[in-house]
Amino acid sequence: MNKRNLLTLALATAAIAACATSPVDPRPAYSESDLRQMDAVHRRDFHPRGIAKMDRFDLDRVQRACNQYKDNPPEDLAKALQAEQIGAIKFPQGELLGDWKKGQKIAQSGRGMTWSDKPGSANGGSCYNCHQLSPEEASYGTLGPSLKGFGKLRGNTSEIQKYTYGKIYNSKAYSVCSPMPRMGYSGTLTEEQIKDVVAYLLDPASPVNR
Amino acid sequence: MNEIRRMVLRGAGAAAMLAAGLVATGRAFAATWNKDAFGAKNSHDALASLGAQNAVQSKDVIIEAPEIAENGAVVPIEVSSQVPGTRSISVLIEKNPFPLTAKFDFTPEAVPFLKINVKISESSLVRVVAEAGGKHFAASREIKVTIGGCGG
Amino acid sequence: MHAYRCSALVVVAAALTIATGPAFAQDEKREIEKYQKMIAEGSPVELFELEGEGLWKKKQGPKNASLEQCDLGLGAGVVKGAFVNLPRYFKDTDRVEDLESRLLTCMMTLQGRSREEATKRTFGNADKPSEMEYLVAFVAGESRGSPIAISTAHPKESAAYELGRKLFFYRSGAWDFSCASCHGEEGKRIRMQELPVLSLPAGARPAYSTWPAYRVSNSQMKSMQWRLNDCYRQMRFPEPGFASDATIALTMFLGVTANDEPYRGPGTKR
Amino acid sequence: MAGAMKARATVKDGIADVRVVMNHPMETGLRKGSDGKFVPQHFIQNITVKLNGRTVVEGQISQAVSRNPVFSFRIKGAKSGDKVQISWLDNKGETNNTEAAVA
Numbered sequence: 232m233n234k235r236n237l238l239t240l241a242l243a244t245a246a247i248a249a250c251a252t253s254p255v256d257p258r259p260a261y262s263e264s265d266l267r268q269m270d271a272v273h274r275r276d277f278h279p280r281g282i283a284k285m286d287r288f289d290l291d292r293v294q295r296a297c298n299q300y301k302d303n304p305p306e307d308l309a310k311a312l313q314a315e316q317i318g319a320i321k322f323p324q325g326e327l328l329g330d331w332k333k334g335q336k337i338a339q340s341g342r343g344m345t346w347s348d349k350p351g352s353a354n355g356g357s358c359y360n361c362h363q364l365s366p367e368e369a370s371y372g373t374l375g376p377s378l379k380g381f382g383k384l385r386g387n388t389s390e391i392q393k394y395t396y397g398k399i400y401n402s403k404a405y406s407v408c409s410p411m412p413r414m415g416y417s418g419t420l421t422e423e424q425i426k427d428v429v430a431y432l433l434d435p436a437s438p439v440n441r
Numbered sequence: 442m443n444e445i446r447r448m449v450l451r452g453a454g455a456a457a458m459l460a461a462g463l464v465a466t467g468r469a470f471a472a473t474w475n476k477d478a479f480g481a482k483n484s485h486d487a488l489a490s491l492g493a494q495n496a497v498q499s500k501d502v503i504i505e506a507p508e509i510a511e512n513g514a515v516v517p518i519e520v521s522s523q524v525p526g527t528r529s530i531s532v533l534i535e536k537n538p539f540p541l542t543a544k545f546d547f548t549p550e551a552v553p554f555l556k557i558n559v560k561i562s563e564s565s566l567v568r569v570v571a572e573a574g575g576k577h578f579a580a581s582r583e584i585k586v587t588i589g590g591c592g593g
Numbered sequence: 594m595h596a597y598r599c600s601a602l603v604v605v606a607a608a609l610t611i612a613t614g615p616a617f618a619q620d621e622k623r624e625i626e627k628y629q630k631m632i633a634e635g636s637p638v639e640l641f642e643l644e645g646e647g648l649w650k651k652k653q654g655p656k657n658a659s660l661e662q663c664d665l666g667l668g669a670g671v672v673k674g675a676f677v678n679l680p681r682y683f684k685d686t687d688r689v690e691d692l693e694s695r696l697l698t699c700m701m702t703l704q705g706r707s708r709e710e711a712t713k714r715t716f717g718n719a720d721k722p723s724e725m726e727y728l729v730a731f732v733a734g735e736s737r738g739s740p741i742a743i744s745t746a747h748p749k750e751s752a753a754y755e756l757g758r759k760l761f762f763y764r765s766g767a768w769d770f771s772c773a774s775c776h777g778e779e780g781k782r783i784r785m786q787e788l789p790v791l792s793l794p795a796g797a798r799p800a801y802s803t804w805p806a807y808r809v810s811n812s813q814m815k816s817m818q819w820r821l822n823d824c825y826r827q828m829r830f831p832e833p834g835f836a837s838d839a840t841i842a843l844t845m846f847l848g849v850t851a852n853d854e855p856y857r858g859p860g861t862k863r
Numbered sequence: 864m865a866g867a868m869k870a871r872a873t874v875k876d877g878i879a880d881v882r883v884v885m886n887h888p889m890e891t892g893l894r895k896g897s898d899g900k901f902v903p904q905h906f907i908q909n910i911t912v913k914l915n916g917r918t919v920v921e922g923q924i925s926q927a928v929s930r931n932p933v934f935s936f937r938i939k940g941a942k943s944g945d946k947v948q949i950s951w952l953d954n955k956g957e958t959n960n961t962e963a964a965v966a
Contacts, residue, residue: 374782558933
């Protein structure tokens with residue numbers, strides 16, 4: 232870090248500390264040395280536990296770019312990364328619509344991928360943590376957009392099915408620094424499970440669309 | 442039937458209770474616990490055990506509680522009775538495995554009032570029954586238990 | 594008790610944050626606020642302060658000593674007002690320490706306990722509470738009413754703040770999360786749980802000033818170290834070391850952002 | 864061993880507000896412990912509140928009262944300096960008690 236950066240940081244810090252009414256954005260654009268520091272600190276101060284191993288700190292190109300550019304990488308890079316991420320989606324052969332009832336259970340469940348989750352136990356999609364889906368479920372999060380009536384609004388064409396499957400499998404393929412986890416790409420949900428969630432979103436009989 | 446109730450029904454005052462030696466020693470209460478009422482698996486049976494199956498709805502029985510509880514492990518409930526001569530207040534949570542949760546007896550020196558935290562296993566009607574002059578008066582209120590966020 | 598075990602994202606079960614999701618029905622919000630107010634009024638939190646005080650004065654360890662001579666930053670044995678200045682730089686360890694790490698230091702130096710033994714139960718559960726979390730309740734309670742005043746004057750303090758800031762926004766792990774994934778935007782919630790923006794004073798103040806806290810979901814006293822630990826669990830990261838420099842730095846970032854807020858804890862949270 | 868217990872009583876317009884907190888697990892018997900086995904029922908069944916030695920409230924409670932119970936009561940005719948005594952007894956026969964001066 233050079234002197235000017237230090238000064239900027241110091242000023243920013245002072246501004247944050249001094250001024251509660253008009254705060255500046257404290258989010259840094261991570262430099263190469265910041266990224267190295269983050270990597271070193273996480274590897275020094277964290278330890279593997281259960282299924283959460285240290286390779287979770289291996290940044291892929293998407294995570295790296297989103298950290299470097301505050302979730303807003305230059306257009307060329309964003310395009311290249313998105314193309315890469317699209318390519319990483321494994322679309323299944325044939326039907327993309329599974330069982331909406333199973334999809335509902337997956338959408339409700341927040342299990343999976345934490346150090347307290349047992350290996351081999353069924354993961355959930357945690358959908359309700361961030362999205363409204365069925366109007367019958369009052370306890371829903373708002374970090375993501377409401378998906379109420381998702382299929383009713385968009386129809387149930389094969390293009391929509393493909394988009395929905397892809398978005399759940401790898402949100403970064405459509406918006407490179409999307410805050411949404413890459414449910415298929417990260418190994419959280421299986422192909423079968425994603426199809427069930429697609430059905431939950433698109434099936435006209437699903438409570439999401441009723 | 443516990444000590445206070447017996448004394449009160451007999452019209453005994455505090456002096457009589459003192460004289461009876463109820464308050465003299467360490468283990469100061471008679472440790473009755475209504476097994477039948479607390480062991481009842483539905484509120485109908487619990488109310489019957491309390492002799493309160495014919496309780497009438499009353500606006501003088503007051504329940505103060507949040508309509509939505511973010512966590513069923515702790516649901517604060519404040520209950521009171523303005524029925525003159527109220528001697529006991531019972532709290533029942535309909536959907537719990539054993540609905541009867543509390544039965545408090547009050548001497549004339551105490552306000553028939555109680556604040557308590559209870560566990561509610563799922564969204565449920567909470568019923569409060571006050572007893573005065575051998576009659577029972579009831580009020581009820583629905584409490585919704587939501588699915589929590591994280592951190593459980 | 595619940596049909597669904599806790600869920601995916603991160604939560605600092607923030608205090609009574611004032612943030613409204615657009616789709617959040619007003620009466621629902623009002624009822625939840627009422628619930629939060631009532632659980633705070635009916636909180637047994639003072640019990641834990643009492644138990645913690647007992648542990649503070651209890652002689653134990655190879656040196657059969659209490660913690661009463663522990664220097665929390667204001668001099669040996671001064672508890673009153675100490676919490677609101679933590680984390681801070683300590684000369685004897687040449688390190689920035691938060692309350693938990695400082696207590697650990699005192700357990701090792703004053704009581705002669707090993708780090709391994711003293712950290713055996715840093716977080717309690719329903720079967721067995723944690724000594725550390727009781728102690729934290731006592732010490733924090735002794736700062737009630739004092740404004741949070743965490744210094745960044747020492748170079749190691751400002752470095753800890755900077756590190757904490759970077760850790761807060763760093764996206765990594767299986768789900769590409771950072772702390773800011775959940776605590777970065779106004780008016781958001783996970784399920785029904787409102788999420789304060791912890792990188793800004795408006796969100797950090799009410800949240801930080803009410804930790805440590807009694808959690809009604811498991812009827813346990815919980816420390817800030819636990820709060821961070823459980824956030825990282827739900828971020829799908831590996832586990833942070835107890836009282837590690839990273840967790841102290843993050844606490845520093847949150848605490849400095851909450852500066853000037855009167856301390857109101859230990860709080861009571863869902 | 865019974866844990867901590869604490870009571871507070873404040874009087875206003877002749878009515879004392881009594882608040883008592885007790886450390887107790889209030890085990891329902893339906894919770895599984897970290898060893899995967901059900902934790903046996905263990906809960907307070909009886910509570911007595913006295914004013915200067917006279918019983919004023921007597922309560923019976925079930926396992927559905929929350930862990931670390933907190934109760935509030937109101938007593939008439941209390942004045943500053945009066946003593947409020949509270950005791951409990953659980954299903955294992957353990958007891959605890961505490962006293963507070965009305966302030």
